[in-house]
Amino acid sequence: MPVVEITQKVDARGLSCPMPIVKIAQAVKPLPSGAVVELLATDGGSIKDVAAWCRATGHELIEQTSDGVVYHFVIRRK
Amino acid sequence: MTTETLAPFDPLAAAISAVDGGPDAASTTEAPTPVASPADDGQVATKDLLIIDYSGDLEKVWATMILASTSAAMGVKTRVFVTFWGLQVFVKDSKRITGENWMQRMLSAMQRPGISHRKLSKMNFLGMGPWMMGRLAKQYGVASPKELLEAAQAMGVEFIPCQMTMDMFGLKPEDMIEGMGEPAGAATVIGLMTENSTPLFI
Numbered sequence: 001m002p003v004v005e006i007t008q009k010v011d012a013r014g015l016s017c018p019m020p021i022v023k024i025a026q027a028v029k030p031l032p033s034g035a036v037v038e039l040l041a042t043d044g045g046s047i048k049d050v051a052a053w054c055r056a057t058g059h060e061l062i063e064q065t066s067d068g069v070v071y072h073f074v075i076r077r078k
Numbered sequence: 079m080t081t082e083t084l085a086p087f088d089p090l091a092a093a094i095s096a097v098d099g100g101p102d103a104a105s106t107t108e109a110p111t112p113v114a115s116p117a118d119d120g121q122v123a124t125k126d127l128l129i130i131d132y133s134g135d136l137e138k139v140w141a142t143m144i145l146a147s148t149s150a151a152m153g154v155k156t157r158v159f160v161t162f163w164g165l166q167v168f169v170k171d172s173k174r175i176t177g178e179n180w181m182q183r184m185l186s187a188m189q190r191p192g193i194s195h196r197k198l199s200k201m202n203f204l205g206m207g208p209w210m211m212g213r214l215a216k217q218y219g220v221a222s223p224k225e226l227l228e229a230a231q232a233m234g235v236e237f238i239p240c241q242m243t244m245d246m247f248g249l250k251p252e253d254m255i256e257g258m259g260e261p262a263g264a265a266t267v268i269g270l271m272t273e274n275s276t277p278l279f280i
Binding site: 014015016017018019021022024025026029042043052053056057 | 144147148150151152153154218219220221226229232233
């Protein structure tokens with residue numbers, strides 16, 4: 001797996017819908033195109049929601065993993 | 079530029095072809111055509127969202143704020159037209175009595191304005207219901223309507239107060255929270271609805 005440099009981390013653990021999406025959107029906004037952001041969430045809805053958010057905004061979901069409790073997303077800014 | 083939007087643009091046909099993955103789908107979804115919203119991120123061509131916040135009930139205000147903040151987070155230009163009981167939500171929390179004459183004052187006394195003082199439409203039980211909802215929300219990490227409103231405003235959601243309702247309730251611009259849009263009327267709402275906004279009445 002190619003190594004990607006994480007520009008910023010967003011910790012949305014413990015937050016429910018829609019805050020993980022709100023947080024990631026706010027974090028991504030000021031960053032330059034191509035910046036990579038990591039999102040941590042515990043909201044079960046975020047699996048579908050992060051994908052939907054990426055589709056709508058054009059950002060790229062490059063990695064998605066989970067340890068069963070925490071969902072981990074890596075997103076490249078459009 | 080091959081995919082200019084022509085005058086008799088049919089949004090239904092476009093939506094169907096996008097879902098079907100028809101010949102148009104690739105050009106409308108993949109290519110970043112700068113047709114719509116040159117605004118902030120240069121997002122994919124998308125419709126605006128117009129929420130009409132008519133209700134001042136806690137659960138409906140919550141829904142409005144969740145949808146408005148999420149919509150803005152997804153890069154959709156979002157406007158919320160606030161009218162009637164919904165307008166009470168956008169009065170400053172610190173205001174207790176608003177209005178100029180006794181009827182307006184009495185109405186505000188009977189229903190305390192401000193986003194932090196919303197009642198449930200059912201199971202209110204003199205504030206027991208909202209209090210329990212607040213406790214549960216905290217326990218489950220659900221953002222309060224106020225937090226969502228702040229996030230929505232930070233992401234550029236435009237809250238447009240209804241001029242007619244402001245007049246009828248005797249509300250002045252200084253009664254309202256910071257960052258409200260210019261007051262407008264029904265024609266503005268209908269104009270937005272028939273132009274490029276998906277309308278939602280809550």
